[in-house]
Amino acid sequence: MSGSxxxxxxxxxxxxxxxxxxxxxxxxxxxLEADLAGGVLKISFPDGRNCILNRQAPAQQIWMAEGATAWxxxxxxxxxxxxxxxxRGELRQILAxxxxxxxxxxxxx
Numbered sequence: 649m650s651g652s653x654x655x656x657x658x659x660x661x662x663x664x665x666x667x668x669x670x671x672x673x674x675x676x677x678x679x680l681e682a683d684l685a686g687g688v689l690k691i692s693f694p695d696g697r698n699c700i701l702n703r704q705a706p707a708q709q710i711w712m713a714e715g716a717t718a719w720x721x722x723x724x725x726x727x728x729x730x731x732x733x734x735x736r737g738e739l740r741q742i743l744a745x746x747x748x749x750x751x752x753x754x755x756x757x
Contacts, residue, residue, distance in 0.1 A: 657708040658703070658705065660723050661687070661703045661710055664730060665703070666684065668689060668701070668740075668757065669683075669684045669689060679694070680693055680750075687703035688700065688702040688703075691747075699714040700713050700714075701743075704720075708722065710739060719734075719736065719742060720733045721738075721739045744757045
């Protein structure tokens, strides 16, 4: 991985995680709490369960885990979209689905 490619990946990943944190900070803290530190976005729910998103610089991906399920997202060239490497969708859409299920109401990110 070249220095410029690595720098681009880090900028895009940080921008994505920071934007998600800003959106999650609008939720009622009784529904969820979100914290971003060291490239890890942790979403905590009142039942003690978590959803974790983190940068994986060596793979140039963002990984997400919730319960027993994990996703790996790569930045799609030419678009500002993080797409699941197994073809299951885009990060924001998948996270919105997870949050909708966890909170029992439709969520859009």
